Amino acid sequence: MTGWRRRGNRALARVTIKDVSREAGVSIKTVSRVLNNEKYVGAETRARVAEVARRLNFRPSVAARALAGRRSFQIALVCDNPSPYYVYEMQTGIRDRCEAAGVRMIAQPYDRGSSALYADIEALIDATQIDGLILTPPVTDHDGVLALLADRAVPFVRVSPGGKLALSAATFIDNHRAAAEMTAHLISLGHRRIGFIAGHPDYAVSGQRTAGHRAALAAAGIEADPALIRQGNFDFASGAACTEALFALADPPTAIFAASDDMAAGALACAHRQGVAVPAALSIAGFDDTALAAVVWPPLTTVRQPVRALAYQAADLLLTGDPGTRELAFELVLRDSTAPPSR
Amino acid sequence: MTGWRRRGNRALARVTIKDVSREAGVSIKTVSRVLNNEKYVGAETRARVAEVARRLNFRPSVAARALAGRRSFQIALVCDNPSPYYVYEMQTGIRDRCEAAGVRMIAQPYDRGSSALYADIEALIDATQIDGLILTPPVTDHDGVLALLADRAVPFVRVSPGGKLALSAATFIDNHRAAAEMTAHLISLGHRRIGFIAGHPDYAVSGQRTAGHRAALAAAGIEADPALIRQGNFDFASGAACTEALFALADPPTAIFAASDDMAAGALACAHRQGVAVPAALSIAGFDDTALAAVVWPPLTTVRQPVRALAYQAADLLLTGDPGTRELAFELVLRDSTAPPSR
DNA sequence: TTGTAGGCGTTATCAC
DNA sequence: GTGATAACGCCTACAA
Numbered sequence: 085m086t087g088w089r090r091r092g093n094r095a096l097a098r099v100t101i102k103d104v105s106r107e108a109g110v111s112i113k114t115v116s117r118v119l120n121n122e123k124y125v126g127a128e129t130r131a132r133v134a135e136v137a138r139r140l141n142f143r144p145s146v147a148a149r150a151l152a153g154r155r156s157f158q159i160a161l162v163c164d165n166p167s168p169y170y171v172y173e174m175q176t177g178i179r180d181r182c183e184a185a186g187v188r189m190i191a192q193p194y195d196r197g198s199s200a201l202y203a204d205i206e207a208l209i210d211a212t213q214i215d216g217l218i219l220t221p222p223v224t225d226h227d228g229v230l231a232l233l234a235d236r237a238v239p240f241v242r243v244s245p246g247g248k249l250a251l252s253a254a255t256f257i258d259n260h261r262a263a264a265e266m267t268a269h270l271i272s273l274g275h276r277r278i279g280f281i282a283g284h285p286d287y288a289v290s291g292q293r294t295a296g297h298r299a300a301l302a303a304a305g306i307e308a309d310p311a312l313i314r315q316g317n318f319d320f321a322s323g324a325a326c327t328e329a330l331f332a333l334a335d336p337p338t339a340i341f342a343a344s345d346d347m348a349a350g351a352l353a354c355a356h357r358q359g360v361a362v363p364a365a366l367s368i369a370g371f372d373d374t375a376l377a378a379v380v381w382p383p384l385t386t387v388r389q390p391v392r393a394l395a396y397q398a399a400d401l402l403l404t405g406d407p408g409t410r411e412l413a414f415e416l417v418l419r420d421s422t423a424p425p426s427r
Numbered sequence: 428m429t430g431w432r433r434r435g436n437r438a439l440a441r442v443t444i445k446d447v448s449r450e451a452g453v454s455i456k457t458v459s460r461v462l463n464n465e466k467y468v469g470a471e472t473r474a475r476v477a478e479v480a481r482r483l484n485f486r487p488s489v490a491a492r493a494l495a496g497r498r499s500f501q502i503a504l505v506c507d508n509p510s511p512y513y514v515y516e517m518q519t520g521i522r523d524r525c526e527a528a529g530v531r532m533i534a535q536p537y538d539r540g541s542s543a544l545y546a547d548i549e550a551l552i553d554a555t556q557i558d559g560l561i562l563t564p565p566v567t568d569h570d571g572v573l574a575l576l577a578d579r580a581v582p583f584v585r586v587s588p589g590g591k592l593a594l595s596a597a598t599f600i601d602n603h604r605a606a607a608e609m610t611a612h613l614i615s616l617g618h619r620r621i622g623f624i625a626g627h628p629d630y631a632v633s634g635q636r637t638a639g640h641r642a643a644l645a646a647a648g649i650e651a652d653p654a655l656i657r658q659g660n661f662d663f664a665s666g667a668a669c670t671e672a673l674f675a676l677a678d679p680p681t682a683i684f685a686a687s688d689d690m691a692a693g694a695l696a697c698a699h700r701q702g703v704a705v706p707a708a709l710s711i712a713g714f715d716d717t718a719l720a721a722v723v724w725p726p727l728t729t730v731r732q733p734v735r736a737l738a739y740q741a742a743d744l745l746l747t748g749d750p751g752t753r754e755l756a757f758e759l760v761l762r763d764s765t766a767p768p769s770r
Numbered sequence: 771t772t773g774t775a776g777g778c779g780t781t782a783t784c785a786c
Numbered sequence: 787g788t789g790a791t792a793a794c795g796c797c798t799a800c801a802a
Contacts, residue, residue, distance in 0.1 A: 145554065146556075147493035147556060147795080168514070173511075213488065460787095
């Protein structure tokens, strides 16, 4: 019940800088200096002001700060991802970093392909005077949006961008290498015909993962059969549908590597439905290792992408103004060592 | 690239009310009136101002509005839920409603049991001058927070509150009846020994669902065996653990009803691990029917709770200031008609 | 090291 | 119906 003074009987009044300054016996500007950790404040004065502010439970008005100053103490996450787990991890990671900095996160989910995307982001910037943005694919590679942000001089960080790394700070894992290593793992088990379910074509990571898969096949001297590579779109249904198509081949694969866990789960469901034993007759690998991977049974072999850490790092880059890029380590989680069935 | 004027060569200047008023040949206040749909503006004037505002791509500053006026055009979602699917649906539903109203959503995830919860919400209110809050369990029933909100006179809406419906607007389904109907369904299949995995005790809905289950047993003249009711906490792991305990009973259940899909999935995983055939030897039912239910295999029988609709309605109540309560319909999704195995 | 004056962009109040 | 003018709470500049 602090942070507000009672005025007379009824009305509640906000505790302002003015109140703090009066109570501490200094000017408003001095309080402001202490608040923003500026230099040139006597140690004793600083301590006294801080104490009073704490005691009065003073909380600076975000609106007033945004209006008067250059910062709004708010950043936005612009995120479109079909996987709730991904979104959840992103938000949690960003929040964890923001909390320490006293910055608030505005969630700006958008619909992929929405024609309003550009306008929405423009409105977001103009209306809220956001301090910065964190973008996730596929908007990370939307030329119009990137130009807009440059024009408005709004700081932004991209997670898993498709390219143009010089354009902004970014965090990512080596998707190409991750996919290659997983494919190599399947090959090492003896698989030669490996089905691959690619991610949504709008996402740059899809191409990176597909390329990694292909590279590993080439490195092992296995000729890529185009029929084994199917176009999915990152969700459960497409994983199941692609798997059905793979099973219908005259010479079906002995292993399936899906570019996301949701699709891997779809593959698993399809296999069960068709009476194909997993992992006895079929080896399934996924990508992401969201909590979802722990839910499906039997456990899938997956590439674990540290989504929460990527998010945390992205927020860190944004808040510190670090223009750099950060590559994080992925991890292969090999829960399944099934060799291909002999025929 | 509109919404900003170029000044001289370089600097970008915000388009303000002043610009609009000058261009339209009216006073600032008149523009403000049009913006806020106030009365007493000539139809012709109104149209002209609106046109100019649109043409100049004018976007009022949230900060300035919050500072000068009573509204900040931002609402917050205070949500702690172990299920990413639930969080995702909540956010999406709220956003859908807010979009039409030109209001922004601030996501405020919190850790259940965090001692900072109260302070966090207090800080949120004081710092951002939020227009309102949407609460999800268990904070819906946190007396301290409820008192705080009343004291600050901040409008709020609760989703699935445990009681005290007069305290605020609210949206919910009839959890008691939903659980009772699912239990009745299992009984109708011939099950007499039904395991029940209860939700986290901090959530009021847990008690409601458990009570509904018990009521249905009583209505069918089945004596409740305390050993068949286990305490879970809404997550995958607890579902698996409780199921293991149920299997260890001398007289194990022929069906299991878990109070959430995550726990049902855990039950399923445990059954698979122990070689119990589902649904041949065991019938599993869940609650929520998030997308998760579609991922696990075989599909579970579940109570479908319309989370996104609950969220949308909650936002609607908040934005319209409607103090009422809204009960939404749940749905039983019966994918499984397994009768208990004969022994 | 500290304080004063002015303004950020909008809404509220009160005249006209 | 419409328009001056004063807040709103804080920060930036500049002065002391």
